[in-house]
Amino acid sequence: MELWMDKLGKFPMWHSNQGWRARIVVIYPGGGWHHISDFHKLAPKGVAMAGNGVPRHKDESAEEMMHLDEQVVNVAASLASYRPDVMLWCCTAGSFLKGKGHDKKLIKEMEKATKVPCTTTTTAVMAAFRQLHMKKICLVTPYPDNVNEIEKKFFEDDGFKVPIVKGLDLIDNSIIAHVSQNVLFRLAKKAYSPKADGIFISCTGLDVLDIIEPLEQDIGKPVVTSNQASFWHAFKIAKVGEPIQGFGRLLREPR
Numbered sequence: 001m002e003l004w005m006d007k008l009g010k011f012p013m014w015h016s017n018q019g020w021r022a023r024i025v026v027i028y029p030g031g032g033w034h035h036i037s038d039f040h041k042l043a044p045k046g047v048a049m050a051g052n053g054v055p056r057h058k059d060e061s062a063e064e065m066m067h068l069d070e071q072v073v074n075v076a077a078s079l080a081s082y083r084p085d086v087m088l089w090c091c092t093a094g095s096f097l098k099g100k101g102h103d104k105k106l107i108k109e110m111e112k113a114t115k116v117p118c119t120t121t122t123t124a125v126m127a128a129f130r131q132l133h134m135k136k137i138c139l140v141t142p143y144p145d146n147v148n149e150i151e152k153k154f155f156e157d158d159g160f161k162v163p164i165v166k167g168l169d170l171i172d173n174s175i176i177a178h179v180s181q182n183v184l185f186r187l188a189k190k191a192y193s194p195k196a197d198g199i200f201i202s203c204t205g206l207d208v209l210d211i212i213e214p215l216e217q218d219i220g221k222p223v224v225t226s227n228q229a230s231f232w233h234a235f236k237i238a239k240v241g242e243p244i245q246g247f248g249r250l251l252r253e254p255r
Helices: 002-009 033-042 072-082 102-114 121-131 145-157 181-191 209-219 226-237
Strands: 022-029 047-054 086-089 118-120 136-140 161-166 198-201 223-225
Touching: 022 033, 022 072, 022 226, 033 047, 033 209, 033 226, 047 072, 072 086, 072 102, 086 102, 086 121, 086 226, 102 118, 102 121, 118 121, 118 226, 121 223, 121 226, 136 145, 136 181, 145 161, 161 181, 181 198, 181 209, 198 209, 209 223, 209 226, 223 226
Parallel strands: 022 047, 022 086, 086 118, 136 161, 136 198, 198 223
Antiparallel strands: none
């Protein structure tokens, strides 16, 4: 009995019936509304989430967005006592704005501070592209053109082609979180070219998960989104291999 209690004591922040399959810590910018709700839509039975947001200012420029990742390592370190199987920095702009390789740098710093396997959204997105054999991508974002150009370069520097970019010229996350699925679906359809290998809808703050499957049915190509790819990669690292139906080809395929 004493040994059993000692083992339970290693996981003080998890209810004993939660996370028996995998425990994932998610760090997100701002309120994290769609980050949290999307996780609960996607997580297979036995996979639990804990998490926290990083302090966030009101984004009014690309320069201010550059600060999104500054507290990530500190927040990750503060959550290491949760003893998760994986930690995820669930933010697209906060892992591409500082250029090629910054996502990998963040992962190294997080892992050094926590001794836990870590990933970021852009790391996950590029892994998803490779999984789905997507080399030429139509990029759809809520961002203004100057941020879109940085994101386009980030992916192209890693060997992908991004011939088409469509954005909404938004930067305030409190507005981005309320963009309708109607707007996002039609923007993605407008961005799509049959010459591309698929569509990437960027930004973890978007309410976009439920339009993935209809988009794939309409265009006949894969659709990747930030939260979908982020959680797919976290599940993969945690060795949760169960196919997940209804949210695109990426999650249906074995991991």
